[in-house]
Amino acid sequence: MPAVRAVCLSWVWAGTVPSLKYLSSLKEKASILFDGAMSHAKVYINGEEVGYWPYGYNSFHFDITKYLKPGQKNTLAVRLENLPESSRWYPGAGLYRNVHVIVTEDAHIPIWGLLLQHLSLRKSLPK
Numbered sequence: 001m002p003a004v005r006a007v008c009l010s011w012v013w014a015g016t017v018p019s020l021k022y023l024s025s026l027k028e029k030a031s032i033l034f035d036g037a038m039s040h041a042k043v044y045i046n047g048e049e050v051g052y053w054p055y056g057y058n059s060f061h062f063d064i065t066k067y068l069k070p071g072q073k074n075t076l077a078v079r080l081e082n083l084p085e086s087s088r089w090y091p092g093a094g095l096y097r098n099v100h101v102i103v104t105e106d107a108h109i110p111i112w113g114l115l116l117q118h119l120s121l122r123k124s125l126p127k
Helices: 018-022
Strands: 010-016 027-032 041-045 049-052 060-063 075-079 099-104
Touching: 027 041, 049 060
Parallel strands: none
Antiparallel strands: 010 075, 027 060, 027 099, 041 049, 041 075
């Protein structure tokens, strides 16, 4: 039998997310944004794997549009695993920050996808 680290480092969460039910049409886009999940996150919608993110200390997101059933109940499941000896100290485990479901129109500004620069017209200021 393998050694068990701390309490529960291989962690599975599954549940129905109400906001996933209300995608009204296939013209809308949906993304899921995780502010923090420790670690080796595998994300599933309606039993299909959406994506994998190995790191536990930064945010990540996936486009989940093609996995959703508009107007129906959709199920979100997240499997997290903290591998043995993956850190010199106990790094924690589980969903430790917010999870956001973001529904947009087809034309939208993507997550982390906009850069604005101000260019001055004054000759006295650097450009």
